[in-house]
């Protein structure tokens with residue numbers, strides 16, 4: 408049975424697992440579904456996307472899905488097999504899926520996209536708090552991509568977690584400015600954004 412990825416295509420985490428599948432050369436069907444829909448809740452007890460089905464296996468959580476795809480299919484490993492080379496990649500996957508996602512997606516992009524007042528205007532309370540933390544966050548990321556990729560000198564699963572977040576954050580003015588003010592991160596973003604796995608997974 409084909410790999411089925413279920414989720415809202417604009418979700419950064421859905422795009423991450425689609426990128427991993429694309430990088431591995433795995434065909435997949437993307438079934439559009441919103442968080443907390445019955446289809447998603449049937450697999451993820453907290454209703455979060457993405458979820459996945461493959462050959463009778465149902466799986467939730469982007470890191471579990473990405474690692475399953477990486478381990479189950481041919482193609483270059485998305486996490487180095489050598490433990491010492493894998494360690495920083497795993498560190499950055501974890502940090503990106505937690506702290507980076509929390510600040511740039513949950514407290515910034517999601518606030519812009521979904522938090523509106525009764526007149527349809529963006530509510531800036533959380534956004535204004537979040538952008539105060541941008542200088543430290545972008546300085547951290549600027550240093551982290553100095554080897555050429557996120558915490559590594561070669562492309563890895565960590566990049567599939569970070570680039571969809573950067574792409575969403577730069578859709579809004581403070582995110583765009585913060586990226587533009589980070590030369591290494593901008594060069595990194597443009598390099599990964601040219602990969603077919605990023606181009607082909609555009610929402």
Ligand SMILES: N[C@@H](CCC(=O)N[C@@H](CS)C(=O)NCC(=O)O)C(=O)O
Nearest residue numbers: 418419420442455456457468469470
């Ligand atoms: N830990 C989850 C987080 C996924 C996540 O936050 N997905 C968002 C969409 S990008 C979502 O489902 N939000 C709805 C919610 O958290 O209730 C994972 O890595 O898959």
